[in-house]
Amino acid sequence: MSVQPAALIPAQAVPGAVAALYTAPAGVIARIDSLGVCNVGTVPASVTLYLVPSGAAAGPATATTFSQAVLPGQTWNSPNEIGRVLQPGDAIVALASASGALTISAGGLLVTVS
Known part of the structure; x- marks a missing residue:
């Protein structure tokens, strides 16, 4: 087993x-340690985030952050996904209210299982 920090x-x-912006690969468990959303646009925009189990779909049952407003020039660091674990095939899925207004980044640890 190996543990590696990763973007x-x-x-x-x-x-x-x-x-889907990230899917845990086969044989890997991922832990989310940081997830931030920045509004690079000129108007308020919102983000919805889902942690979707393998084989499931994004929807109300998998939403972890719903329509979080982010003001222009603001960076929002989500507390909702931190510490969550993704099993192989699980995904981080996102949706913005305005295309091109928001950027996202997330980091964590990848644990390779045998």
């Missing part, structure tokens, strides 16, 4: 449609 989601735009 789970390198800084990237949050899409305006529901999309």
